[in-house]
Amino acid sequence: MLIISDEDIEKHVSMREAIDIVEKAFREYAKGFVKMPPRSTIMLERFGGSLSLMPSYLEESGALATKIISIYPKNRKRGYPTTAAWIVVNDPETGVMEALMDATYLTALRTGAVTGVASRCLAPRSPKIAAVVGCGVQGRMQAWAMAEVFNLEKINAFDISRERIECFARELEGTLGIDIHISENCEEAVENADIIATATTSKTPVVRRNWLSKDVHINAIGSFYPDHRELDSEIIKDAKVVVDSREAVLDEAGDLLIPIREGKITRDHIYAELGEILLGIKKGRTNGDKLTVFKSVGLAIQDSSVAKMVIDKMRKR
Numbered sequence: 001m002l003i004i005s006d007e008d009i010e011k012h013v014s015m016r017e018a019i020d021i022v023e024k025a026f027r028e029y030a031k032g033f034v035k036m037p038p039r040s041t042i043m044l045e046r047f048g049g050s051l052s053l054m055p056s057y058l059e060e061s062g063a064l065a066t067k068i069i070s071i072y073p074k075n076r077k078r079g080y081p082t083t084a085a086w087i088v089v090n091d092p093e094t095g096v097m098e099a100l101m102d103a104t105y106l107t108a109l110r111t112g113a114v115t116g117v118a119s120r121c122l123a124p125r126s127p128k129i130a131a132v133v134g135c136g137v138q139g140r141m142q143a144w145a146m147a148e149v150f151n152l153e154k155i156n157a158f159d160i161s162r163e164r165i166e167c168f169a170r171e172l173e174g175t176l177g178i179d180i181h182i183s184e185n186c187e188e189a190v191e192n193a194d195i196i197a198t199a200t201t202s203k204t205p206v207v208r209r210n211w212l213s214k215d216v217h218i219n220a221i222g223s224f225y226p227d228h229r230e231l232d233s234e235i236i237k238d239a240k241v242v243v244d245s246r247e248a249v250l251d252e253a254g255d256l257l258i259p260i261r262e263g264k265i266t267r268d269h270i271y272a273e274l275g276e277i278l279l280g281i282k283k284g285r286t287n288g289d290k291l292t293v294f295k296s297v298g299l300a301i302q303d304s305s306v307a308k309m310v311i312d313k314m315r316k317r
C-alpha cells in the first residue's frame with residue numbers, strides 16, 4: 001500500500017494536469033459512467049465544524065476512492081487548516097486498499113482545477129483582470145487555476161483579514177509572476193474584474209449584484225451548506241447559472257437554495273451542469289451572456305480522479 005503525503009502531491013502534480021484530469025472526470029459524469037452517492041455529512045455545531053464522507057467510482061478511469069473531509073472555519077485560530085482531508089484509494093477489481101493519502105493539498109488543487117475547467121467554458125473572451133475574494137488556502141488555488149488557463153494581467157485580492165491579503169500577494173506575485181492588487185474592500189476588488197472567484201468561509205453574501213457592471217464570470221466555491229452563501233440573490237437571478245451537479249447543489253448550496261426559498265428563482269433556473277457543456281449538450285458562454293456563475297459544492301469524482309492520477313504517477317516512479 002502506498003502512503004502519500006501532501007508534499008508528494010504538491011511536488012508531482014501540476015495545476016495543468018489536475019485541470020485536464022478533472023475535466024475528463026466531469027465528461028465521464030455527464031456520460032453516466034460514474035457512481036457517486038450524495039456526500040454524507042455530520043454537523044458538529046457544538047464545535048463549529050463538519051465531517052463528510054465522499055466515495056466515488058469512475059468506471060472509464062478505473063478510479064475508486066473515498067475522501068474524508070473536515071471543515072472547521074475556526075481552526076485558523078487554533079493553528080490548524082480550515083479544510084483538512086484524507087483519501088483511501090481501492091482497487092476496483094479486488095477492493096484491496098491501494099493507497100492512503102493526505103488530501104488537504106489535493107482538495108485545494110482539485111477545487112482550483114474545476115474553476116479552471118468552468119472558466120474556460122464560461123469566462124468572457126480573453127479575461128485580463130481577475131478578482132479573488134477570500135485569500136485562504138482555496139483562494140490561492142483559485143488564483144493559480146485562473147492564471148493557468150488565461151493570460152491575466154492583474155489579480156485583485158480581498159479578504160476581511162489584511163494580513164492574509166498581504167501574505168497572499170507576496171506569495172502569488174512570486175509564484176505566478178502576476179501583479180496582485182490589494183483591494184481595500186470587496187466592491188473595489190470585483191467592480192472591474194472580468195472573472196471572479198469567491199473562496200470565503202462567509203455565511204452571508206460577500207459579492208453584490210450592483211457592484212458588477214462589466215461582463216463577468218463568477219466561480220463561487222466557498223459555501224456548501226444550505227444556509228450559507230457568498231453571492232446575493234440578485235446575482236443568481238440575473239446570471240446564467242452552471243453547477244457541478246444539480247443534485248448536489250440542490251442539496252447543499254445556499255447560494256441557490258436561499259433565492260429559491262425567497263421565491264426569486266426556481267430550480268429550473270439552473271441552466272446546465274458543467275459536464276453537459278463539456279459534452280456539447282448545452283452551450284457555454286455565448287455573446288449575449290453578460291453574467292455567468294459557476295456554483296461548485298465540490299464532487300467526490302474530482303478527488304477520486306486526481307487521486308488515481310497520483311498513484312499511477314507514484315507507481316511509475
Ligand SMILES: NC(=O)c1ccc[n+]([C@@H]2O[C@H](COP(=O)([O-])OP(=O)(O)OC[C@H]3O[C@@H](n4cnc5c(N)ncnc54)[C@H](O)[C@@H]3O)[C@@H](O)[C@H]2O)c1
Nearest residue numbers: 082083134136137138159160200201202221222296297298
Ligand atoms: N467547493 C468546494 O469544492 C470546496 C472545497 C474545499 C473547501 N471549500 C470551502 O471553501 C471555503 C474556504 O476554505 P479554505 O480552506 O480556503 O479556508 P481558509 O480559512 O483558509 O480561507 C478562508 C478565507 O476567507 C476569508 N473570509 C471569511 N469571510 C470573508 C468575507 N466576508 N469577505 C472576505 N473574506 C472572507 C477568511 O478571512 C479566510 O482568509 C470554506 O468555506 C470551505 O468549506 C469548498
